[in-house]
């Protein structure tokens with residue numbers, strides 16, 4: 001009985017291979033299988049050749065990019081059918097010589113049903129929404145957009161015309177978008193140059209340098225509106241503090257100046273008056289020398305005693321004035337010290353995030369460098385955890401950004417109180433935090449971060465009367481020998497994303 005099921009065919013094929021003493025390679029088995037089944041062997045899919053062709057395809061225009069992607073997908077899926085579809089469509093749409101776009105009002109009938117009204121409206125909205133991002137510099141793209149939107153509003157459409165108009169618009173838009181990206185990067189570069197130069201022209205002012213470095217860090221891409229707002233807030237704070245510090249320093253300087261000048265005045269007065277008394281005593285002494293009787297001496301002695309009394313009085317007054325001056329000088333010195341301490345504290349702020357008070361990226365990089373070099377000198381490798389609050393956008397949308405900020409502060413507070421003093425908490429950006437755990441094994445680090453999750457579920461975020469549970473997903477890694485901070489962050493980021501994919505509110509070690 002001839003083999004009919006795939007199992008029977010396979011069994012028979014194996015028997016024949018054995019009888020013919022052929023090795024059971026995939027090729028021999030495939031050929032014998034088709035022989036038994038009476039079917040034609042399939043030609044192998046020329047994957048490598050097609051991939052090579054795919055790589056050579058041009059990708060300068062949006063249509064070419066689209067076609068290249070469709071081609072690549074069909075090849076990866078070994079689908080002749082999709083390959084054929086992609087080729088035919090592309091040639092149909094792009095091999096005809098360019099025809100001028102017909103005037104929208106003069107269009108003939110058309111496959112109206114193939115583009116439903118709601119889809120048309122969506123396309124028109126996308127086109128309209130894309131315009132503000134493009135700016136007004138390119139009038140051509142605005143013109144194309146207006147024509148396209150007007151055409152989409154017509155009662156009946158000619159699909160090839162629409163396709164052509166959309167391709168023209170997309171083509172132009174791709175250039176404008178590229179230009180906008182370039183402008184953004186150049187502006188950012190300029191901003192960095194300004195920060196760098198302010199820092200460079202005041203090398204003797206480490207506080208200002210620290211502030212500038214923090215601003216440079218905060219303007220690293222990827223940028224978001226919130227990060228830019230943070231930069232703006234930091235700059236404003238910086239300016240206010242500088243003005244305050246400058247005014248206070250000037251006032252303290254003024255007091256010191258006045259005190260010094262009074263002191264010098266008094267000193268010269270003391271010298272003048274002591275010269276005056278010296279002359280008086282000198283005169284008394286001479287008169288005493290020439291006195292021949294007690295009666296002659298008595299008034300001279302009386303005068304000398306009087307002068308001595310006045311001298312003592314003067315000295316006491318001068319002494320009192322000098323001591324009051326010294327007190328004022330001490331007060332001015334204390335004020336100057338207070339200002340120096342304030343500047344030191346502000347310098348500390350350059351390492352801290354203004355909103356949460358945790359370290360910022362710069363502070364985190366410093367702690368990481370310190371722990372890494374400690375590990376390189378023989379201590380155990382530190383662990384690093386990257387935390388990302390779950391569904392924070394939803395929380396922001398529901399309660400507003402200000403309350404969102406409070407939630408970030410709450411998480412930072414709970415983290416700081418529930419971790420060891422040597423663990424460093426840093427806001428890495430947006431709703432992401434980094435925790436550096438020195439002298440901790442990866443198992444312990446996972447336990448610590450899991451404990452923080454439990455702590456957050458105990459200490460709920462209180463908003464009005466509502467208790468809100470904040471959860472986060474975290475990736476935890478331990479440093480490998482010689483590994484850089486960037487690589488650790490990268491691994492932690494991937495682990496954190498794995499935690500998100502697995503359903504959030506969990507810790508994944510990598």
Ligand SMILES: Nc1nc2c(ncn2[C@@H]2O[C@H](COP(=O)(O)OP(=O)(O)OP(=O)(O)O)[C@@H](O)[C@H]2O)c(=O)[nH]1
Nearest residue numbers: 226389390391392393394396401402404405430431
């Ligand atoms: N209030 C506040 N919101 C911020 C701050 N920084 C970033 N955000 C917001 O955080 C949200 C992050 O949203 P997504 O990246 O979509 O992440 P998510 O909603 O937490 O979702 P998952 O990460 O997938 O759980 C965005 O809405 C940002 O605007 C900030 O400093 N304050």
